[in-house]
Amino acid sequence: MFRSLKILAILLALGLALPVAAQDKPAKRFGFGTPATTEQIAGWNIDVRGPDGAGLPPGKGSVAAGEELFMAQCAACHGEFAEGAGRYPELIGGRGTLKSDDPRKTIDSYWPHGPSLYDYIYRAMPFGAPQSLTHDEVYSIVAWLLNQGDLWPADKDLDAASLKALKLPNRDGFITGGDPRPDVKPDTCMTNCRTAPPKITSDLAARLGVTPTQQKAAD
Amino acid sequence: MSPPNDPSRRRFLKTSAIGGLTLVAGAGVGEAMAAGADNLPPNVPEWMKTLGPGVTANPYGNPSPYEKNTIRRNVPWLTATEESSINFTPLHELDGIITPSGLCFERHHGGVPDIDPEQHRLMIHGLVDRPLIFTMADLMRFPSVSRIHFLECPANGGMEWKGAQMAGVQFSHGMVHCCEWTGVKLSTLLAEAGVQKSAKWILAEGADAAAMTRSIPLAKAMDDIIVCYSQNGERIRPENGYPLRLLVPGWEGNVNIKWLRRIKVGDQPWHHREETSKYTDLMPDGKARQFTFVQEANSVITSPCPEKPLKHGKGFYEIRGLAWSGYGRIKKVDVSTDGGMNWRTAELQGPVLSRCLTRFRLPLQWDGRPMLLQSRATDDSGYVQPSIENLRKARGLNSIYHKNSIHTWRVRPDGEVENVQIA
Numbered sequence: 015m016f017r018s019l020k021i022l023a024i025l026l027a028l029g030l031a032l033p034v035a036a037q038d039k040p041a042k043r044f045g046f047g048t049p050a051t052t053e054q055i056a057g058w059n060i061d062v063r064g065p066d067g068a069g070l071p072p073g074k075g076s077v078a079a080g081e082e083l084f085m086a087q088c089a090a091c092h093g094e095f096a097e098g099a100g101r102y103p104e105l106i107g108g109r110g111t112l113k114s115d116d117p118r119k120t121i122d123s124y125w126p127h128g129p130s131l132y133d134y135i136y137r138a139m140p141f142g143a144p145q146s147l148t149h150d151e152v153y154s155i156v157a158w159l160l161n162q163g164d165l166w167p168a169d170k171d172l173d174a175a176s177l178k179a180l181k182l183p184n185r186d187g188f189i190t191g192g193d194p195r196p197d198v199k200p201d202t203c204m205t206n207c208r209t210a211p212p213k214i215t216s217d218l219a220a221r222l223g224v225t226p227t228q229q230k231a232a233d
Numbered sequence: 234m235s236p237p238n239d240p241s242r243r244r245f246l247k248t249s250a251i252g253g254l255t256l257v258a259g260a261g262v263g264e265a266m267a268a269g270a271d272n273l274p275p276n277v278p279e280w281m282k283t284l285g286p287g288v289t290a291n292p293y294g295n296p297s298p299y300e301k302n303t304i305r306r307n308v309p310w311l312t313a314t315e316e317s318s319i320n321f322t323p324l325h326e327l328d329g330i331i332t333p334s335g336l337c338f339e340r341h342h343g344g345v346p347d348i349d350p351e352q353h354r355l356m357i358h359g360l361v362d363r364p365l366i367f368t369m370a371d372l373m374r375f376p377s378v379s380r381i382h383f384l385e386c387p388a389n390g391g392m393e394w395k396g397a398q399m400a401g402v403q404f405s406h407g408m409v410h411c412c413e414w415t416g417v418k419l420s421t422l423l424a425e426a427g428v429q430k431s432a433k434w435i436l437a438e439g440a441d442a443a444a445m446t447r448s449i450p451l452a453k454a455m456d457d458i459i460v461c462y463s464q465n466g467e468r469i470r471p472e473n474g475y476p477l478r479l480l481v482p483g484w485e486g487n488v489n490i491k492w493l494r495r496i497k498v499g500d501q502p503w504h505h506r507e508e509t510s511k512y513t514d515l516m517p518d519g520k521a522r523q524f525t526f527v528q529e530a531n532s533v534i535t536s537p538c539p540e541k542p543l544k545h546g547k548g549f550y551e552i553r554g555l556a557w558s559g560y561g562r563i564k565k566v567d568v569s570t571d572g573g574m575n576w577r578t579a580e581l582q583g584p585v586l587s588r589c590l591t592r593f594r595l596p597l598q599w600d601g602r603p604m605l606l607q608s609r610a611t612d613d614s615g616y617v618q619p620s621i622e623n624l625r626k627a628r629g630l631n632s633i634y635h636k637n638s639i640h641t642w643r644v645r646p647d648g649e650v651e652n653v654q655i656a
Contacts, residue, residue, distance in 0.1 A: 043425055046371045050356050050364035058356055058495055061436055061446060064504030091313075101313035112519035117631050119510060124521075127504050134506040137444040138343065141314070144442050188513065188523045195525060195635075197627045200617035204567065204576045212572030212605055212655040216396035217643065219652035220539070225400040226306055 060137055060145070064127030067178035073149035074173035077166065080158025083151055087140045096121075096162050106162045109183060122163030126188055128180045132156055153177075302326070305336060306403060311392075316344035317443070319386065321407030324533070324555065325540040330582075330590040331381070332410035334465050339472045340386050340408070343442030346492055350468075350476040353440065355422075355460070359498035362427030369462065369476055375417040378459060380482065383557045383590045385409040385528045387485035387512060387634040393621075394630050397641075397652040402538040405640065405652055406531075409557065411590035414480045416461035419454050423498070432498045436505075437479055440494035447488040448502035449481065453526075457482050460493065483559030483588035484526040485634070487512050517629035530558035530618045531637035532566055532593070532610035543648035547601040552579070556591045558612035563591040565611040570597070572605030572641065572655050573620070579608070604644040605655060621654055 062069040085094065091102040098104030108118025118124075121131055136152045138144050147155070153172050160166035165180065201207075219225070272278040296303065307320040322338040339345075350369045358364035389408035392398045399405045423435075428451070435454050439445040449458070459480040462468060469475045474491030481489050487507060502508065502524070514522040534554040537543050543550055556563045562585050567576035579593035593608070610618045619627075621638040643653045 044375060046374050047365040047367040047425065050358055050366045054366065055356065055358050055364060059358070059497070060444070061438070061497060061503060061505070063499075063501070064509065065501070101310075103313075112515060112521075113517065115630075117515055117519075119515075124510060125506075126509050130504055130506055130509055133446075133503075134510075137446070138442070138506075141317070141343070142442070144343065144444060187519065188509070188521050189516075190523050193525045193527065194522065195527070195529060196616055198619035198623045200611075200615065201620070201623070202611070202617055204578075206574065207576070208572070208574045212574070214643070214653050215656045216654040217651060219397040219400045222398060222400070224308070224310065224398060225404055226308060 060133075062129045062133035062136075064130035064133070067129035067132075067174060070129055070132060070174035070177060071149045072174065073153055074171045075150050075152070075154025075157050076171050077154070077157045077161045077168045079151075080154035080156070080161075083147075083155050084158050087143075087147075088155070091141060096159055105159060109163075112184070112187070120163075121159055122165060122183055124184050124187070125182055126185050128156070128160070128177045128182055131159070132177060300326075303336065305338060306407075308399075308404060317342045319388075319408065321403045322410050323403050324407050324409075324535045325402050325538050327535070328553075328592075330411050330555070330592050331465065332412055332590075334412065334467070334470045334473065337384075337410035337412065337464075337470070337473055338386065338408050340486060341441060341443070341472070341491070342445055345472045346441045347471070348440060348476060348492060353476050353494070355477060355493060355495070357422060357426045357496045357498070359436075359496075360429040360432040360500065361423070361498050362429065363425075365422075365426050367422070372417055372422075372460065372462060372477070375421050377415055378418055379413055379415040379463075380457075380459060380480070381411065381413045381586055381589050382480060382482045383409055383411040383528075383588060384480070384486050384489055385531070385557070385559075387487065387525075387528065389531075390636040390638075390640075391633045393652075393654070394625070394633065394636055397654045400539050400652055402533060402535055402540060406533045408486070409531075409555075409590070411557070412464050413466065414459055414461045415463035415466075416459045416477075416480070419458040419460050419479070419496070420456070422460060422496070423454060426498075428498055431500045433500050434498075434502050436495075436497040436499060436503050437488070437490040437493060438495040438497070439474075439490045440492040445487075445490055445507065446503065446505045447490060447507055448505065448524075449488055449526075451498070453481065453484070481526075483528060483561075485512065485528055488526060512634060514628065514632035514634050516632065522632075525635060528557075528559035529635065529637045530556070530560065530563070530610045530612045530616050532556035532563075532608040532618060533640050534568070534606055534608050534642060537606070537644060537648075537650045538642060539650045539652060542650050543599060543644060546648070547599055550597045550599055552595040552597050552606070554579075554593050554608050556593055556608065556610035557589065558610065558614075558616065559588055560612050560614040560616050562587045562589075562613040563593075563610055564613045566591075566593040567609045567611075568593075568595045569607045569609070570604045573607055573639070576609065599644075601646055603646055604642075605653070606642040606644060606650075607639050609639050622656055 092105050093099045096105040108120050108123040111118045157172035303326040305320040312318040319340045355367045386408035433451050434448050461478050461480045477493045478491040479489050536553040556566045566579045568579050569576045579595040582592040585591050624638045641653050641655050643651045
């Protein structure tokens with residue numbers, strides 16, 4: 015039942031009942047699963063934490079190398095200036111638009127933490143070939159992206175320490191102190207609830223032509 | 234196939250001799266259908282004159298071919314690729330509260346991975362005493378739980394903040410489904426690994442090409458999160474996380490990590506892309522709410538709706554709909570036919586379960602005049618589904634996520650139904 019005598023020893027030391035002895039009462043621990051080795055963990059432990067950059071690997075990259083990599087592996091979807099191509103997301107631009115009718119959420123306008131950018135590019139990009147970039151390559155691409163957003167000088171290498179130290183423009187743009195909802199007062203009125211008859215404010219849905227029809231979708 | 238002397242085969246031959254002609258001639262089902270009235274009383278329907286396929290024809294059953302309209306649909310213009318995209322549950326075609334697994338809306342960010350369960354592993358590490366790796370077989374040995382819960386993408390209805398846009402309930406509300414989920418409680422697994430005192434959050438990670446991650450407070454993990462291997466009684470469908478996924482009752486879909494491969498225990502959230510750049514609610518002052526996890530109470534009338542107009546003129550109809558809340562049980566659903574001037578309380582179909590779709594019904598004698606149909610859900614926390622006006626007052630137009638306002642269908646005198654917004 016217990017794969018390692020050490021676990022068994024710990025169990026006994028803690029005075030915990032063994033599953034066998036417990037009969038019908040479930041044990042606190044079952045002894046299922048195997049210990050994860052340091053090596054196994056290292057291979058999967060790819061997360062980098064946003065605020066403090068915990069998990070950023072060693073390595074460094076340059077803006078120049080990043081430009082080359084971005085043009086070869088990213089620009090087809092994200093544009094040569096990271097402005098986005100087609101419906102693929104723009105990555106840089108739109109600073110100062112968050113209060114507008116058309117807020118643009120990009121690395122330099124919206125993202126709060128540089129290390130999260132490292133994390134995401136390594137784990138998910140390029141789209142279709144994730145986790146294929148080396149650490150130095152990711153640092154280079156991040157350096158180039160930051161440079162595109164005027165957040166990093168063209169002639170300076172980026173590494174773990176400097177990425178941790180960098181403050182993105184929207185760092186303080188998030189309300190993190192817990193969920194403020196419910197934020198709407200309950201209205202439970204049952205009869206004569208309106209002072210004026212209902213007024214249609216929007217009825218374009220039937221005519222906009224943006225909804226796939228049943229027939230089309232069934233084809 | 235059965236041997237020649239097999240009794241079942243003899244029986245088959247005997248029966249088909251009686252059914253004779255039709256079987257030999259093999260009159261196609263299509264032909265019979267074209268004839269139409271041939272199958273109506275007083276005639277004997279075609280399908281009574283021949284034998285249908287036997288028990289080996291369909292080892293895994295499919296819906297009737299006549300139901301081919303009951304499918305998930307996507308909105309091609311919404312996303313750049315089909316691998317990072319969404320499709321919608323056909324709510325208008327469904328009854329009851331359980332969503333058939335093959336019709337559950339899909340949202341994924343890097344396509345559906347093809348995972349061999351023998352080679353799938355769940356790793357738990359970080360601030361734990363014993364970092365562990367589990368096989369699927371390991372996970373199935375633990376005490377199991379089954380729960381019926383809705384799961385809703387927080388972007389459900391998100392296309393409608395600025396105005397009515399989608400001409401169908403499948404698209405205005407179809408990013409929700411409700412299934413029976415079976416697995417092991419996450420708290421059981423965390424106890425196995427031994428969570429350390431300083432722990433406050435976990436990071437859950439998927440084994441897809443997006444390696445999707447979300448941070449979740451440890452308190453929720455210890456409370457009711459399930460690490461699931463089954464959905465509606467069978468193993469989870471690939472697009473819904475096969476072979477292993479999180480089910481986080483009442484919380485936004487995105488945190489219910491599919492294809493779960495790793496849980497890391499930590500002392501603070503990770504602020505990854507999916508909880509900063511996405512799934513945050515931008516307010517009018519330019520600040521964004523983060524970690525707004527709960528899917529607040531919502532409801533919608535699924536019949537009539539744009540896809541299911543009132544086709545029979547004046548007379549009796551049953552108004553049918555769905556309500557759900559991430560805070561708990563649905564307590565009450567009120568329905569208005571006059572745009573919220575007056576409300577009547579609908580009947581709730583039991584069982585009414587916590588954080589689960591709840592079916593409501595209300596009889597309607599339609600006089601043929603236009604209606605503005607609405608439903609308003611109240612849950613057992615006292616939360617009442619707000620009007621779109623009130624929601625906009627609180628959050629503006631740009632928050633994308635968590636739009637759970639009272640929905641309005643305009644019913645025209647010809648019975649057609651349109652998605653509108655009113656003030």
